[in-house]
Amino acid sequence: MPLDLSSLRKGSVGDTLAEFIEEAHSKGVAIISAPHNPKHLVPAGLLFSALSRTDITAIFYPAYALRQEEGVPTIVFGSSGVCSNCVEVVEGGHESVAKKGDKSVVKVRSPAMTMLKVLEEVVPIRREVKYVTASTILLNHIPRAKSGGLKEWEEEAMEYFLVDNTIARVGHPPIMWWGILPPKEAVERSIDIMIFRYFVDGAPSEVSEKDVRIRIGDAADKAPNYAVGQRWGIRDLTELAYVLLTLADILGPKGVLAAAINPSHALWASLTFRSAIKDYRKIARELKYGIADRRGRAAIVTTSCPPPPLTPITIAARGADLLREGEVVVAECGGKYFAPAQLLPEKVVASAWSERRLEGGYVVVSSLSELGELF
């Protein structure tokens, strides 16, 4: 069944995407690609899902493994320079479309929001898929302590979901799970804000809102807090953002793509994320007290195998000033070193893929000298 594109909004970005879909329809096949990060994998998944409901065969490649085929329409999210005769959708300050050689470069504020709005006009989108899309906006605001608040266009994006009660604004201190769990449990679990004393050593039985506001400071207090609009296994949109990072760690790009197709995959990954909190406490302590073995930009900690998702704790630790910007938590387990691919340069990940050193979302190496080459 072809997509009915007649109702697509007019405008250069919408037109370019509509032309791509029309071409894919005429060929019966399309290639979709994105780098290893949720902000670009989610829109890729939205398009993959929409095309797969039609008579178009959609093929997905991570950007590091992209294989273009002659005559097959190709769209790449987030990466520049990896494709030819294709459409590239990249993040930019203003919406625009430009021709660069044989490719069309579409600049948008948020690739996920753009895809959602374009596709929502032609196919029904599940409420949970909107949660996933909204959480990609919050990826710009984790760690919370470094956020500084939503930009105007991000406020507008969230308003898009607020007006029909897809999501709800939460007024209490912006701390993950506050208002959902009892305050003591919320501060003990919230790696997002990581009030170190409470997170690592445990909170007193009475935790007041006033005390939390004093401890998290002004910057973090400006950061947004949203909940999903209806009962679902994940209630907090910031947690969902961390879950997307978790999926990218434990399953690689396909995990995030799958969550955009059916968010139940995110529910499953949320169990992994939540059960990793106890490991995160240990890692935070090792970073704070200098137990972690620091080698260049790698902070090496020993963990069980497979390691807990490492991107969430890396980002949280940067927010709590336990790591500097650019430093990454690396796990040593079973005589190997696991470095989260989504935090490494794309060229390094591509090289690791060609050398078969990618396992799920990790680059896995056997020695410290090999690890040094990654950073």
Add this chain to the structure above:
Amino acid sequence: MKVEAEVRLCSELADLLKKAMGPDNVPPKGFELRDSLEDGCYTIAISGDGDPHKALLTVANTIDEITRVAELVESVIRAADEVILYKAGD
């Protein structure tokens, strides 16, 4: 956290499980094969020790297969007693 559920896999999900088990018929960590029937369905127990979702999604390559795995996730979450971390505020 404990994730325990007994579910029955048929058709595409059974095919995916076969693919994940490989030629040696070894269930992925977190899966315990309770029964395999002649009609091509499997009854399996899922524990919290492994990650059956990961095992199945790793071998799922088409959108249909990815969607089927999500259906399994949904059914496990519905069946499990203690999957969702929090009840407060529900």
